[in-house]
Amino acid sequence: MDYKFVSIEKEKNCGIITYRSDKKQNLLTIDGMREILSAMEECRKDSFCKALIFTGWEEYFCMGGFLGDYSRQGAEEIISFADILTKLHRHMSRYPKPTIAAVNGHTGGGGLSFLEAFDLALSVSWAEFSLPEICNGLAPMISLIGVRNYCSRKTCMEMAGLGRKLSASEALKEGMINRIVQGNVLEEAMIYAERITEGNMDAFGVCKQYYAATSGLSYEQQLEIGKQYLVTMLKDSRRL
Template sequence: MEDRVTLERRQNVALITINRPETLNALDMDTLAALDRAVGAAEADAEVRVLVLTGAGNRAFVAGGDIADLNARQGLAHYLELGERLHTVFRRIETLDKPTISAVNGWALGGGTELLLCTDIRIAADSARFGLPEVNLGLFPGAGGSQRLLRQVAPCKARELMFLGDRITAQDAERIGLINKVVPVAELMAEAFAMADAIAGKSPLVLKLLKRALVDGDEMPLRSALRHEQAMIGLVLDTADAHEGCSAFLDKRPAAFRGV
């Protein structure tokens, strides 16, 4: 059996591909375990500074969960098995110290939209479609979507998407702030790698501390988050990269960041 998730490193960028095109890259227990391993390997690789996630084939990013598997489960089994795995893997991606980019090449429904909600930046092909259609199956988003969507787009729009279960175009997803950018499908991966390479040129240590400030601060009251930011920027000013960046600016030369 082919690897359900593949990992490829292109210089300082890791490309993680969910590789089940025959099922539109649907998520099941084995695929989630493979995704967790790939993310862990990229996380542990000091040369990797940015992760790009996409789906195999030209039809889907991730079309959702495995409906037959869901139908075979009762509540407690779902909670303790698939639900636990989904939340653990998605939270790992969300809180990763390295920036993440979704390259959405097709359908991103249910678990597909919930996965991209865990990534930092989302670029979509103009043919991509998004949605949380679980309500049409007598369910509701259970891989973090009901909470993350409400926090990332206008609450009234989040409720509309979840209550109706409709699919929306890439253009509409960009308009409501669900994704960053829409490009022609032929340009998707080039655009994703161009952005990833640009981010990878920054200090990896500063990106790590910035990502922590963003993730932690998002879950704090504003007063506490500002204190946290103050402490984190103090740590940054102790790095060699911060002083290299300032010196390079004053010397009118490119900075040579070393991650220290």
């Protein structure tokens, strides 16, 4: 596939996807998301790519989605955009290989909820994390999902209702990112990926499956599913 908004590099056993939108603030478009999904599938099929790294362009990781003039769009057009946006989130969260977000700059809106779909995230020190929808008279809907998984209700409401921006250090404290990088965030992400892929990738995959399977369940339900995973894992010696 010929890519217009995405580039793929393969280095140090990693597939590195860089998204370059034709919209300001590196916004996600329907065509751009289709390319990201295609690039993800290409890296999934490539046995060289043991991990997937995603990064943005210039000073933006991603500030959300580009809907165009939604006041002139019908419900079907808006739903089409929402469908591929949720598909992108779902595919990234269920990706069979380790995924790392190399947060190269400011992140907000749908870009912030997209960040939540990655296994790990590293960020430059000057990046800001926000829900800017309120500044345009809108409420963050899908965008709020990722934030509520990290932050307290009070922080969520302050970000959603007042447009509060979190610094990288605040995002680290809230659990949005794993580390703040002072140097080249992409190089650090590759080092991170190299450390992960040196371990047992089947075991890492089981961790991802278990995390997804137990999301939103009670503690007792999580224990029951964990018991099933334990039995399956130990009986199937080929997985580990």
